[in-house]
Amino acid sequence: MTSTLIAKTIVLANQKGGVGKTTTAMNLAAALAFKGKKVLLVDSDPQGNASSGVGASRANGGPQLYDCFVGNETAESCLRPTGIKNLTVLPSSIDLVGVEVELISMPDREKKLRKILRPLRDRFHFILIDCPPSLGLLTINGLTAADSVLIPMQCEYFALEGLAQLIETTRKVKRTLNPGLYIEGLLLTMYDLRNRLTYQVAAEIKSHFGEQVFDTVIPRNVRLSESPSHGQTILEYDRNCPGARAYEKLGSELLRRSKQQ
Numbered sequence: 001m002t003s004t005l006i007a008k009t010i011v012l013a014n015q016k017g018g019v020g021k022t023t024t025a026m027n028l029a030a031a032l033a034f035k036g037k038k039v040l041l042v043d044s045d046p047q048g049n050a051s052s053g054v055g056a057s058r059a060n061g062g063p064q065l066y067d068c069f070v071g072n073e074t075a076e077s078c079l080r081p082t083g084i085k086n087l088t089v090l091p092s093s094i095d096l097v098g099v100e101v102e103l104i105s106m107p108d109r110e111k112k113l114r115k116i117l118r119p120l121r122d123r124f125h126f127i128l129i130d131c132p133p134s135l136g137l138l139t140i141n142g143l144t145a146a147d148s149v150l151i152p153m154q155c156e157y158f159a160l161e162g163l164a165q166l167i168e169t170t171r172k173v174k175r176t177l178n179p180g181l182y183i184e185g186l187l188l189t190m191y192d193l194r195n196r197l198t199y200q201v202a203a204e205i206k207s208h209f210g211e212q213v214f215d216t217v218i219p220r221n222v223r224l225s226e227s228p229s230h231g232q233t234i235l236e237y238d239r240n241c242p243g244a245r246a247y248e249k250l251g252s253e254l255l256r257r258s259k260q261q
């Protein structure tokens with residue numbers, strides 16, 4: 001059976017750093033790939049952690065997302081395989097840091113990433129875009145290129161702080177640049193069962209956002225923080241740890257919600 005693919009594009013965004021964007025981008029991408037979906041992980045953060053996390057670090061050389069933004073490279077020419085058969089990465093490195101400034105003077109500066117990724121949409125089931133911890137032009141490009149936004153949130157005291165601004169930015173992009181954009185869901189990360197505050201914060205987020213919060217929560221699990229230094233996703237590094245099981249569950253929930261199963 002052949003069918004025409006049109007990738008569902010999901011951007012991982014939250015202007016707070018350290019909330020689990022990159023961890024979720026890599027491991028949700030891996031989980032979907034293990035379920036037989038063709039997945040592209042786009043690293044749109046100059047820190048390049050998603051790239052090195054799947055084994056595509058700067059040392060490997062070759063063109064990168066930066067070269068698509070400011071040069072004439074096609075996204076196609078930047079694609080790299082990973083240790084997982086169905087998972088491809090479009091890598092970045094610190095070079096990308098200059099893009100925020102260079103974009104300012106470009107026409108259609110918010111739509112660049114959408115144009116870069118367009119030729120790839122019929123090659124993947126899912127495209128996941130990892131963003132930097134800011135609401136700058138790279139994140140705006142991510143929101144403009146995506147069908148939906150997935151918001152990872154750490155269950156900590158100030159979790160809701162800044163969320164209103166992120167949602168307002170999402171609405172603004174929807175109004176002006178990307179009318180189809182919607183919130184895929186809020187994901188509770190680094191969930192600590194032994195910490196009462198976790199329950200309180202989770203309850204507060206659920207009371208505000210109800211159904212928009214994924215049923216799956218990602219537990220705090222040290223294996224998730226170890227795997228990137230081995231250039232492996234959690235599904236390669238320790239398939240049976242709680243973190244791996246949680247991301248597999250999230251993959252299933254996303255497929256169920258996306259009705260692509």
Ligand SMILES: Nc1ncnc2c1ncn2[C@@H]1O[C@H](COP(=O)(O)OP(=O)(O)O)[C@@H](O)[C@H]1O
Pocket residue numbers: 016017018019020021022023024049133189190191218219220221222224225226243
């Ligand atoms: N569920 C988790 N359990 C333990 N450590 C985690 C978990 N999720 C993320 N981390 C670690 O927390 C740090 C921040 O996560 P990261 O995904 O890089 O956040 P962001 O991309 O939002 O800045 C990283 O060192 C990562 O390995």
Ligand SMILES: [Mg+2]
Pocket residue numbers: 021022023045049131132
């Ligand atoms: Mg990150």
